[in-house]
Amino acid sequence: MSAYLKQDEPDNVNRLDHMRQGVLGTDASRIEGLLKVTGTAPYAAEYQLDDCLEGVLVTATISKGEVTAIDADSVLSMPGVVAVIDDPSLTARAAQGTAGEAPAQPAREVGYFGQPIALVVAESFEQARDASKHLKVSYRADDDVAFDPEAVEAEPQDGATSQGDLAHAMKEAPFSVDVTYTTEGHSSAAMEPHAAIAQWDGDTLTVYASLQMLNYNISELADSLGLDEDKLRLVSRYVGGGFGSKLGVSEETVAASVAAMELGRPVRVAMLRQQVLQCIMRRSETRQRFRLAAGEDGKLTGFGHEARVSNLPGESFAEPVLQSSHFLYAGENRELSMEVARIHRMTAGSVRAPGEAVGMPALECAMDVLAEKCGLDPVELRLRNIPDRHPANGTPFSSHKLAECLKQGAEAFGWDSGPRSPRHTREGEWWVGTGMASAARVHNVGEAKARVTLKADGTALVETDMTDIGTGTYTILAQTVGEMLGLPVAKVLVELGDTHHPRGPGSGGSWGAASICSAAYLACLALRETLAKRADVAEEKLELKDGAVVGGASLIDLLDGRDLAEEGHYEPGDIADDFTASGFGAFFARVRVNRFTGETRVEHMTGAFGFGRVLNTKTARSQCLGGMTWSIGAALTEAMLFDPVDGHLANCDLAEYHVPVNRDVPDLDVVFVEERDGAASPIQAKGIGELGMCGGAGAIANAIYNACGARVFEFPMTPDKVLAAMPD
Amino acid sequence: MTVNNRPVQYLLDPETPLLFALREASNLTGTKFGCGTGDCGACMVLIDGVPLRSCLVSIAEAEGRVITTIEGLSRDRSHPVQQALVAEQAIQCGFCTPGIAIAAAALLEDNPSPSREQIDAAIPNLCRCGVYPRLVRAIERAGRVAARAEVIDAAPPPAIAPEEAARDVPALRTTTAPPRD
Ligand code: FES
Ligand code: FES
Numbered sequence: 001m002s003a004y005l006k007q008d009e010p011d012n013v014n015r016l017d018h019m020r021q022g023v024l025g026t027d028a029s030r031i032e033g034l035l036k037v038t039g040t041a042p043y044a045a046e047y048q049l050d051d052c053l054e055g056v057l058v059t060a061t062i063s064k065g066e067v068t069a070i071d072a073d074s075v076l077s078m079p080g081v082v083a084v085i086d087d088p089s090l091t092a093r094a095a096q097g098t099a100g101e102a103p104a105q106p107a108r109e110v111g112y113f114g115q116p117i118a119l120v121v122a123e124s125f126e127q128a129r130d131a132s133k134h135l136k137v138s139y140r141a142d143d144d145v146a147f148d149p150e151a152v153e154a155e156p157q158d159g160a161t162s163q164g165d166l167a168h169a170m171k172e173a174p175f176s177v178d179v180t181y182t183t184e185g186h187s188s189a190a191m192e193p194h195a196a197i198a199q200w201d202g203d204t205l206t207v208y209a210s211l212q213m214l215n216y217n218i219s220e221l222a223d224s225l226g227l228d229e230d231k232l233r234l235v236s237r238y239v240g241g242g243f244g245s246k247l248g249v250s251e252e253t254v255a256a257s258v259a260a261m262e263l264g265r266p267v268r269v270a271m272l273r274q275q276v277l278q279c280i281m282r283r284s285e286t287r288q289r290f291r292l293a294a295g296e297d298g299k300l301t302g303f304g305h306e307a308r309v310s311n312l313p314g315e316s317f318a319e320p321v322l323q324s325s326h327f328l329y330a331g332e333n334r335e336l337s338m339e340v341a342r343i344h345r346m347t348a349g350s351v352r353a354p355g356e357a358v359g360m361p362a363l364e365c366a367m368d369v370l371a372e373k374c375g376l377d378p379v380e381l382r383l384r385n386i387p388d389r390h391p392a393n394g395t396p397f398s399s400h401k402l403a404e405c406l407k408q409g410a411e412a413f414g415w416d417s418g419p420r421s422p423r424h425t426r427e428g429e430w431w432v433g434t435g436m437a438s439a440a441r442v443h444n445v446g447e448a449k450a451r452v453t454l455k456a457d458g459t460a461l462v463e464t465d466m467t468d469i470g471t472g473t474y475t476i477l478a479q480t481v482g483e484m485l486g487l488p489v490a491k492v493l494v495e496l497g498d499t500h501h502p503r504g505p506g507s508g509g510s511w512g513a514a515s516i517c518s519a520a521y522l523a524c525l526a527l528r529e530t531l532a533k534r535a536d537v538a539e540e541k542l543e544l545k546d547g548a549v550v551g552g553a554s555l556i557d558l559l560d561g562r563d564l565a566e567e568g569h570y571e572p573g574d575i576a577d578d579f580t581a582s583g584f585g586a587f588f589a590r591v592r593v594n595r596f597t598g599e600t601r602v603e604h605m606t607g608a609f610g611f612g613r614v615l616n617t618k619t620a621r622s623q624c625l626g627g628m629t630w631s632i633g634a635a636l637t638e639a640m641l642f643d644p645v646d647g648h649l650a651n652c653d654l655a656e657y658h659v660p661v662n663r664d665v666p667d668l669d670v671v672f673v674e675e676r677d678g679a680a681s682p683i684q685a686k687g688i689g690e691l692g693m694c695g696g697a698g699a700i701a702n703a704i705y706n707a708c709g710a711r712v713f714e715f716p717m718t719p720d721k722v723l724a725a726m727p728d
Numbered sequence: 729m730t731v732n733n734r735p736v737q738y739l740l741d742p743e744t745p746l747l748f749a750l751r752e753a754s755n756l757t758g759t760k761f762g763c764g765t766g767d768c769g770a771c772m773v774l775i776d777g778v779p780l781r782s783c784l785v786s787i788a789e790a791e792g793r794v795i796t797t798i799e800g801l802s803r804d805r806s807h808p809v810q811q812a813l814v815a816e817q818a819i820q821c822g823f824c825t826p827g828i829a830i831a832a833a834a835l836l837e838d839n840p841s842p843s844r845e846q847i848d849a850a851i852p853n854l855c856r857c858g859v860y861p862r863l864v865r866a867i868e869r870a871g872r873v874a875a876r877a878e879v880i881d882a883a884p885p886p887a888i889a890p891e892e893a894a895r896d897v898p899a900l901r902t903t904t905a906p907p908r909d
Contacts, residue, residue: 033813037825038758039799126741191854191855192821193762239821240821241820273764470822622820622859622862627858630858653767654765660858
């Protein structure tokens with residue numbers, strides 16, 4: 001049986017608030033926690049298959065051109081080497097998130113330095129790696145390859161907004177700001193390197209891989225291999241971090257599959273850390289110009305945001321820098337546009353919070369400059385510019401908590417709304433200051449299916465191919481089902497990450513939790529209908545708690561020895577077009593800047609967020625904290641640095657690409673702003689995986705200015721840049 | 729060498745990193761490969777009680793020593809650090825977790841009530857999910873548990889029998905490949 005809902009209308013009945021179990025929205029610890037602390041949760045590379053071969057990818061040492069010959073004989077006589085795979089179905093890039101089709105093939109056509117071109121397979125990893133270094137490859141290299149995004153003509157992107165006359169508004173306005181910011185590329189740098197083990201039995205292929213969206217990945221892999229989807233099974237039970245880097249099927253998964261099918265033995269391919277940085281999606285660098293015009297009262301009359309990003313030729317993805325700028329602030333005269341420079345660096349794609357991760361910090365820095373010009377408290381400036389409706393297309397907001405976030409966040413942080421001027425506090429070598437920023441991240445939901453089975457013994461089983469990439473999917477599904485069916489969390493088993501189960505929405509774009517829990521919710525509603533009939537009450541009146549009807553029969557009795565299963569199927573309908581839906585928030589930061597070295601230390605940060613129903617306070621808080629930690633990296637340290645001569649990534653390891661470390665991260669406070677958003681999903685929840693980094697770097701940048709008087713226009717704000725901008 | 733209380737001799741090239749010997753030859757996959765170059769700490773194990781990055785230690789260097797991996801940290805998942813990491817939610821994707829648990833266990837062995845500075849100095853591990861402030865709290869709490877000043881309610885025993893859970897949820901069967909069905 002199945003229960004299907006295409007959501008065309010907001011659901012403000014909030015059924016979940018009226019259930020009796022009381023497990024949803026609690027601080028339940030993650031149910032797979034013990035497996036993780038004992039090292040027994042299996043990640044992709046850790047399945048034990050007999051007779052498994054090891055493959056190591058060989059990567060290009062040119063930036064653009066073609067592989068003209070691969071001399072397999074140069075390594076086939078080396079110890080343990082079994083094969084050199086250079087099949088045309090090897091992929092040159094990872095698939096973009098939600099592509100659902102094969103990424104660029106064949107791998108012999110080289111588009112960027114470090115691109116996989118072949119796979120060496122051997123009995124052991126060391127043998128394969130050694131041979132991969134000795135493989136003789138001949139190339140035809142192109143000259144005149146573009147590496148610098150500023151040195152090429154850029155293509156305009158669709159979706160620009162042009163409304164009123166911004167130039168005129170800028171001229172007339174008593175206060176205006178025209179500033180340009182740049183951001184460097186980011187790497188997801190998930191702690192688990194990409195890895196896959198493929199096993200072919202002559203008819204079906206089973207692949208254990210580290211992937212975020214099996215529902216799309218199965219089509220991408222099938223298309224890459226020319227195999228029917230029903231001959232393919234993908235398994236991703238535990239994923240050691242994704243952050244966008246595992247959205248689309250990547251090169252090692254296809255290579256392991258091709259090799260396993262060719263050799264008839266299981267093949268494991270794990271990327272080296274350097275390969276992860278070199279050939280997995282980067283976040284594009286950006287250049288962003290803001291034109292903000294405001295009246296005497298600080299109200300925006302004009303809003304301009306123009307951005308340039310880059311990608312490889314042929315890639316449709318363009319870092320959606322303007323995504324939240326379209327609706328965050330008012331201003332009747334508007335110019336928003338983007339352009340894409342085609343250059344030969346590795347594929348640009350989704351890295352946590354594509355768009356807002358870099359668009360919001362830059363916008364919030366420009367707003368800080370404007371607040372100073374207007375002589376307004378920066379919190380007040382934002383409060384005055386919250387629009388009633390989408391300022392360009394006029395759609396209503398599904399729910400809007402920016403004002404509450406600004407106020408509650410300011411209070412929790414102890415924000416001083418008095419007059420602000422830089423260099424007000426010095427402690428020894430350190431200037432100390434504060435800054436703030438708004439947060440916004442568009443809300444999305446996706447089609448999702450989940451099967452919920454009430455077992456005759458009164459426990460429940462949830463099955464879907466949805467993944468848990470560290471976000472808490474296992475736990476929130478157990479809570480949602482427990483709440484609906486009156487079961488404690490420990491009585492709900494959750495099985496994820498296997499394409500033999502109904503298709504989930506995949507983990508990405510912060511849509512996973514709201515989408516998959518909506519599917520489980522629908523399945524539970526259908527189960528409740530049956531239970532209600534058996535208990536002889538209306539479904540709305542059915543009260544379930546601790547495995548029984550309150551004051552009545554137990555589930556075991558109602559089930560009478562037989563399992564009961566329903567498949568929930570959720571799809572967003574008209575709500576996606578009828579409303580502008582977004583998570584909102586506010587960041588407050590206190591930093592200290594060294595007056596001699598320009599080093600910045602974040603001392604404290606508070607984030608207040610409104611993202612609809614909170615499904616689990618612990619896992620949701622973790623997502624916020626993780627996002628704020630990424631904000632620190634984006635503000636101060638993270639930058640992909642490319643060689644100007646051949647375009648190779650110069651800092652392709654964790655020693656040189658600086659993710660935040662323990663000592664960079666102070667105590668962080670998170671405030672949840674109560675919200676139910678019925679137009680966001682039938683469970684009134686929105687996403688939270690990304691909101692925590694959508695603006696936070698701006699709060700830190702603004703605090704740097706408030707501390708030491710350095711207005712820096714380039715992210716990350718490394719000591720050299722801060723020092724150069726510091727007034728004498 | 730001794731690995732988790734068992735004598736082991738690896739018939740591998742003596743230059744093989746201990747990490748690969750543990751993961752590939754001993755099937756102790758709780759110790760993770762995060763970088764192979766000493767940057768991340770996901771591969772930390774105790775060598776004679778000292779937390780070291782096993783990707784940088786050859787099996788020749790480990791010869792004659794006592795190695796403890798995450799699997800050997802406690803028999804029944806009851807090490808205070810393991811309990812506190814769960815309770816403080818200092819785990820997200822879990823990939824850095826074994827290395828952090830090892831580093832924290834070694835710290836508490838030497839110093840049951842470390843200061844924040846001492847914790848910062850003892851935990852060099854990278855965590856991309858960003859559990860840092862929580863892991864400091866977890867280690868402080870584990871220290872109190874080890875000193876019997878506090879008790880953590882271990883996660884409630886699952887109401888579903890382990891064998892039954894394993895039948896329904898292959899993921900709970902740890903590292904064996906699930907049946908093909
Ligand atoms: S794998 Fe050893 S430090 Fe990263
Ligand atoms: S929990 Fe994911 S890297 Fe630390």
